[in-house]
Amino acid sequence: MKSTRVTRIITSLSIGVLAISAISWLGLSQITGSLKRVDAFAGLNSRPEKASSAVNYLLVGSDTREGLTAAELRSLRVGSTRTAAGQRSDTILLVHISKARDKAVIISLPRDTLVTIPEHLDANGKTVSAVRAKLNASFSWGGAPLLIQVVEAQTGLRIDHYVEIGFAGFAKMVDALGGIEVCTKKAINDPKSHLVLSAGIHTLGGIEALKYVRTRDFDGMGDLGRMQRQQQFMSSVLKKATSAGVLLNPSRMISFLNAAMATVKTDSTLNSSDLVTLAKQVRNLSASKVRTLTVPLSNVGYSVPGLGSTVLWDPVLAPILFQKLRDDLPVVTEVTPSPSSSSSKKSSSKSTTKPTAKASVAPTIIDQFKTRTAAENPCGALR
Secondary structure, three states, rough: HHHHOEEOOOOOOOOOOOOOOHHHHHOOHHOOOEEEEOOOOOOOOOOOHHHHOOEEEEEEOOOOOOHHHHHHHHHHHHOOOOOOOOEEEEEEEEEEEEEOOEEEEEEOOOOOOEEOOOOEEOOOOOOEEEEEEHHHHHHHHHHHHHHHHHHHHHHHHOOOEEEEEEEHHHHHHHHOOOHHHEEEEEOOEEOOEEEEEEOOEEEEEEEHHHHHOOOOOOOOOHHHHHHHHHHHHHHHHHHHHHOOHHHHHHHHHHHHHHHHHEEEEOOOOOOOHHHHHHHHHHHOOOOOHEEEEEEOOOEEEHHHHHHHHEEOOOOOHHHHHHHHHHHOOOOEEEEEOOHHHHHHHHHHOOOOOOOOOOOOOOEEEEEOOOOOEOOOOOOOOOO
16 A cells, blocks of 8 residues: 555654554554654744645654663663763654655755754753754754754754654664665674674664664764665665555554554644544655655865864755755756757658657656665665
């Protein structure tokens, strides 16, 4: 069923759009989980206007350890909930679903992006002046509301809904799907994420998949490579969750949905009926219509005193990208070439052969943002 295609990218970190749309055919009564709520838009004023009925979701992968067993914590070597107190954003994704519900774009926003965090109140109620900092600091200092405020200021896009998932939720959803297939062209032995994989294709369970989407130090590409691997992982999840082996297996799908509903947090305005409605609207969305990319960057190692290495967005391409999303325009352009003049002359010259049907001309894809689609080979090169 195609009704499971996009809502899941919306409901979890790199597990995206997959889970909720299946509710529409499984029935809400079979799903035992319940959504946890976050007052994500508290105190937000002077927000961007909506230009269309397209929907924008902000997805945050939090590095909270809550819900992980002692054995899982040891396997990940990430410390306990006590040693990792506080909230940090491990992954930040912007998901745009077109007003026709026939296209989706998933954009990775580097957590080290240099931004201006506006004046806000700290945890003790004291006013903190505006300051330049990294994007993920806004989440640490002010949670979802401050992060949304900064992302809206950076992009000019109004965020309609917010979804947050932690380590445990990610691992449980991957396990509920029976593991996810990944492909690495290079052997991985990352001492920080503790992931060891030979080159080739692997099916990863929840904890190993979590290591995979967090690894960043084995290929010299740092966060940029990590974000692109996350995008490839999302595509693999999309394929798996919409495969016959999952859609035609009610027990597995219900397990996946329960894992999603029990472990994600959403803004208080997003409810199950909204997700079901969206699922029905996007039922005809194909994997080739879901594009993933990283926001265009100009400098991935911009040094700032007191902050260290930060990331700068491309001052030309990034605004073009977000203007396209505001206008709900495709992020890639298809150009169909017209027949050449030489071909026209040949066809008009005298000939004894019978006329044949015109050959179709494949359109040229202009992709200035280096996107991928969920239909592409997971072994494709990183961009």
